[in-house]
Amino acid sequence: MEQIPRVLSWRNMLVLSLAINFSLILRILKGDDEYSLYRTAYFSMWPVASGSSASCNYNEMEEEKDDDRIINLKLGDPTVYERYWQEMGEMATMVIPGWQSLSYFSDNNNNLCWFLEPELGKEIVRVHNVVGNAVTQDRFIVVGTGSTQLYQAALYALSPRDDSGPINVVSAAPFYSSYPLITDCIKSGLYRWGGDAKTYKEEGPYIELVTSPNNPDGFLRKPVVNRSKGILIHDLAYYWPQYTPITSIADHDVMLFTASKSTGHAGMRIGWALVKDRETAKKMTEYIELNTIGVSKDSQLKASKVLKVVSDSCEKSGNETAKSFFEHSYDALSKRWELLRQAAKNSQHFTVPDFASQRCNFLGKVFESQPAFAWLKCGKGIVDCEKFLREKQKILTKSGKYFGDDQSYVRISMLDRDSNFKIFLHRISSSFNSTL
Amino acid sequence: MEQIPRVLSWRNMLVLSLAINFSLILRILKGDDEYSLYRTAYFSMWPVASGSSASCNYNEMEEEKDDDRIINLKLGDPTVYERYWQEMGEMATMVIPGWQSLSYFSDNNNNLCWFLEPELGKEIVRVHNVVGNAVTQDRFIVVGTGSTQLYQAALYALSPRDDSGPINVVSAAPFYSSYPLITDCIKSGLYRWGGDAKTYKEEGPYIELVTSPNNPDGFLRKPVVNRSKGILIHDLAYYWPQYTPITSIADHDVMLFTASKSTGHAGMRIGWALVKDRETAKKMTEYIELNTIGVSKDSQLKASKVLKVVSDSCEKSGNETAKSFFEHSYDALSKRWELLRQAAKNSQHFTVPDFASQRCNFLGKVFESQPAFAWLKCGKGIVDCEKFLREKQKILTKSGKYFGDDQSYVRISMLDRDSNFKIFLHRISSSFNSTL
Numbered sequence: 094m095e096q097i098p099r100v101l102s103w104r105n106m107l108v109l110s111l112a113i114n115f116s117l118i119l120r121i122l123k124g125d126d127e128y129s130l131y132r133t134a135y136f137s138m139w140p141v142a143s144g145s146s147a148s149c150n151y152n153e154m155e156e157e158k159d160d161d162r163i164i165n166l167k168l169g170d171p172t173v174y175e176r177y178w179q180e181m182g183e184m185a186t187m188v189i190p191g192w193q194s195l196s197y198f199s200d201n202n203n204n205l206c207w208f209l210e211p212e213l214g215k216e217i218v219r220v221h222n223v224v225g226n227a228v229t230q231d232r233f234i235v236v237g238t239g240s241t242q243l244y245q246a247a248l249y250a251l252s253p254r255d256d257s258g259p260i261n262v263v264s265a266a267p268f269y270s271s272y273p274l275i276t277d278c279i280k281s282g283l284y285r286w287g288g289d290a291k292t293y294k295e296e297g298p299y300i301e302l303v304t305s306p307n308n309p310d311g312f313l314r315k316p317v318v319n320r321s322k323g324i325l326i327h328d329l330a331y332y333w334p335q336y337t338p339i340t341s342i343a344d345h346d347v348m349l350f351t352a353s354k355s356t357g358h359a360g361m362r363i364g365w366a367l368v369k370d371r372e373t374a375k376k377m378t379e380y381i382e383l384n385t386i387g388v389s390k391d392s393q394l395k396a397s398k399v400l401k402v403v404s405d406s407c408e409k410s411g412n413e414t415a416k417s418f419f420e421h422s423y424d425a426l427s428k429r430w431e432l433l434r435q436a437a438k439n440s441q442h443f444t445v446p447d448f449a450s451q452r453c454n455f456l457g458k459v460f461e462s463q464p465a466f467a468w469l470k471c472g473k474g475i476v477d478c479e480k481f482l483r484e485k486q487k488i489l490t491k492s493g494k495y496f497g498d499d500q501s502y503v504r505i506s507m508l509d510r511d512s513n514f515k516i517f518l519h520r521i522s523s524s525f526n527s528t529l
Numbered sequence: 530m531e532q533i534p535r536v537l538s539w540r541n542m543l544v545l546s547l548a549i550n551f552s553l554i555l556r557i558l559k560g561d562d563e564y565s566l567y568r569t570a571y572f573s574m575w576p577v578a579s580g581s582s583a584s585c586n587y588n589e590m591e592e593e594k595d596d597d598r599i600i601n602l603k604l605g606d607p608t609v610y611e612r613y614w615q616e617m618g619e620m621a622t623m624v625i626p627g628w629q630s631l632s633y634f635s636d637n638n639n640n641l642c643w644f645l646e647p648e649l650g651k652e653i654v655r656v657h658n659v660v661g662n663a664v665t666q667d668r669f670i671v672v673g674t675g676s677t678q679l680y681q682a683a684l685y686a687l688s689p690r691d692d693s694g695p696i697n698v699v700s701a702a703p704f705y706s707s708y709p710l711i712t713d714c715i716k717s718g719l720y721r722w723g724g725d726a727k728t729y730k731e732e733g734p735y736i737e738l739v740t741s742p743n744n745p746d747g748f749l750r751k752p753v754v755n756r757s758k759g760i761l762i763h764d765l766a767y768y769w770p771q772y773t774p775i776t777s778i779a780d781h782d783v784m785l786f787t788a789s790k791s792t793g794h795a796g797m798r799i800g801w802a803l804v805k806d807r808e809t810a811k812k813m814t815e816y817i818e819l820n821t822i823g824v825s826k827d828s829q830l831k832a833s834k835v836l837k838v839v840s841d842s843c844e845k846s847g848n849e850t851a852k853s854f855f856e857h858s859y860d861a862l863s864k865r866w867e868l869l870r871q872a873a874k875n876s877q878h879f880t881v882p883d884f885a886s887q888r889c890n891f892l893g894k895v896f897e898s899q900p901a902f903a904w905l906k907c908g909k910g911i912v913d914c915e916k917f918l919r920e921k922q923k924i925l926t927k928s929g930k931y932f933g934d935d936q937s938y939v940r941i942s943m944l945d946r947d948s949n950f951k952i953f954l955h956r957i958s959s960s961f962n963s964t965l
Contacts, residue, residue, distance in 0.1 A: 103539030110546035117553035170632050178628035185627020189831060191838065192614035194796035196606050238674055238821040249715060278819045279685060282716030360630035360826035383714045385674040389825040390796035399627060
């Protein structure tokens with residue numbers, strides 16, 4: 094029998110085996126951090142991220158075969174973010190034990206918003222400090238089941254309690270189509286929709302809703318009514334670097350944000366408000382207590398994890414292989430807007446807004462806004478743009494009439510899946526060229 | 530040097546080390562099944578269940594040292610269920626990837642309630658069929674952020690849309706203290722609180738809220754007004770075997786349930802409605818769309834898992850070592866009510882309600898109700914029972930005046946943690962004996 098080479102002696106093999114023992118034990122003890130493997134049906138479907146960077150390549154959009162299906166871009170379902178979060182893999186996985194969060198209450202040290210999970214509060218402050226898009230110092234955080242619920246909480250909190258009748262709530266057209274519906278849905282005696290802020294002439298107190306960047310058209314906004322008894326609510330759902338340059342740190346009395354449009358987690362139903370005034374924050378908390386006895390703890394814990402991943406990605410970024418979440422998302426929207434503008438230029442029969450380029454303090458570059466929605470205007474000859482796109486090209490959009498504007502405009506989601514967006518581009522390029 | 534014993538030779542140690550490697554690798558690959566270890570701060574605190582049966586022993590309540598702290602039994606925080614869910618361990622653990630549930634929408638085959646997760650719908654039907662407490666056949670399921678939101682959705686759906694002014698909403702006193710607050714909080718033009726159903730005399734349409742078993746007093750209820758234009762909402766939050774015998778399968782037009790009181794997962798914020806009429810279900814869905822654009826998908830997925838564990842436990846039960854969730858919960862409440870009744874008998878200065886014994890079709894035995902709240906009445910000499918207990922014994926309860934009844938009554942939670950309940954029992958036994 095040949096002698097076993099010295100390097101393969103029992104002792105050396107034992108040392109090697111013990112080293113493997115040690116690393117496996119460390120792996121188990123490290124638990125649900127980067128290296129743990131979960132064999133749920135979901136995980137077996139997707140690639141496991143081996144590091145902290147996602148490698149989404151948005152520069153090459155392959156051709157998508159048009160199967161003639163209806164393309165629904167009517168709503169802002171943020172599925173464009175799916176790819177990033179799939180590639181992040183277990184980095185953003187939440188493990189929730191069955192015994193956790195049974196209680197209505199959080200261990201939150203008598204926080205004014207008694208149902209806010211402390212971890213979420215911490216991550217909200219962190220992400221705003223990292224991005225530099227909103228003041229958090231000396232602000233109360235109120236968490237809500239989406240910013241939709243927080244909007245209603247703010248109306249409840251800010252409406253007067255005297256017998257002067259419902260306060261008017263206005264916003265400059267084109268305004269977010271849901272605002273009038275939400276405001277008036279149960280005919281509140283505290284507040285009511287007062288219409289277009291640009292034409293608002295009534296005396297007395299009013300609430301003005303300033304959405305900036307605006308939904309549907311993407312423009313940055315300031316208050317419009319500007320009279321002495323105005324109370325402002327700032328909806329900053331889209332004030333993130335993937336949509337618009339961050340030129341200053343927003344500093345308003347009531348600022349609303351939502352996970353749906355910052356990280357893309359719409360199904361999670363988490364929003365938050367940064368509120369200056371204690372009494373206002375207290376009343377907003379009271380509304381949410383009466384409406385839903387707080388906010389899902391499971392969603393709050395997931396949101397804190399997701400925001401942590403986002404903030405971590407910002408702090409680790411700096412080179413091609415380790416872009417932050419916002420850089421990835423900026424790239425995705427940048428490419429889409431570039432293609433849309435090209436299609437508009439080629440077609441010459443529809444337009445999309447132009448935005449002034451500005452320097453973004455967070456991304457460190459100059460660019461023009463690339464909003465979550467395209468406010469597309471059909472050219473001459475087309476009175477009802479929504480009808481035209483629906484009937485001629487099976488593209489569903491939301492008509493400008495729902496935004497207090499006219500039917501020559503439509504709002505089109507720029508946040509849908511790649512496949513839908515590509516087919517949309519292809520169809521609008523051909524529809525306008527062949528029809529007009 | 531001594532010769533190393535043969536058993537400790539390099540070769541044998543290598544074999545042992547390789548065997549350890551193999552089992553560690555298996556452990557990692559098996560992932561989040563029964564044997565995986567999660568090193569989160571939470572898991573290090575609790576024992577990991579090694580099987581599917583929980584072994585909660587409620588028969589021996591050890592003495593709890595009274596540290597003179599304030600005992601708050603004012604609210605129905607269902608922490609009594611923590612022990613069961615801790616002992617279930619990973620059986621009820623939910624693993625939620627970061628990329629899951631980004632979308633607002635579910636893949637739910639055009640379900641009327643478009644944001645309902647199909648898995649949750651399935652488990653809701655299953656648990657009701659297993660327990661036999663409500664008809665699900667031909668019913669629409671509407672999911673909500675707790676039954677609190679569904680109550681408001683039902684009011685929205687059932688209120689007339691003519692110009693007749695807000696419809697009155699009534700309930701027989703003592704009624705759930707939050708109903709008037711929720712109903713009137715934003716002074717809706719569609720509905721308003723109309724007070725005690727027992728003294729309601731107005732003509733025309735009305736909505737009657739029937740809570741059965743009732744909160745606060747635990748009695749089974751039927752409609753009280755019984756006039757021709759009445760619309761009924763049945764709040765069946767406590768119609769589960771741990772609280773009351775299941776004597777029949779509830780069959781009403783609108784039936785509300787909540788995870789908070791069925792499984793104890795209050796922080797999850799999940800409730801559901803079983804609705805007979807399609808238009809009513811559609812309008813309830815519309816309300817929740819306007820209020821919060823649906824319901825947290827993460828909570829829905831967790832709820833479906835929790836309900837599955839509960840239904841599975843019912844199907845596996847049948848002997849001492851494998852009790853169902855409901856049998857465990859029945860035992861916990863049974864013991865508490867026995868101790869409370871004993872304390873009442875010994876003290877003779879306060880009373881709690883007696884209930885008729887009935888046969889429970891699910892548990893297969895005869896027992897009297899053991900509600901989630903004790904509707905305690907202080908004896909003569911004590912006009913304000915809440916004040917007495919708060920000042921003399923540092924026990925916080927909810928005064929009967931908030932339930933449309935008088936101050937000699939208080940509502941006391943029977944769902945709090947063992948430690949708090951024990952101290953409460955000890956104090957009320959001594960307080961009444963020493964003071965009166």
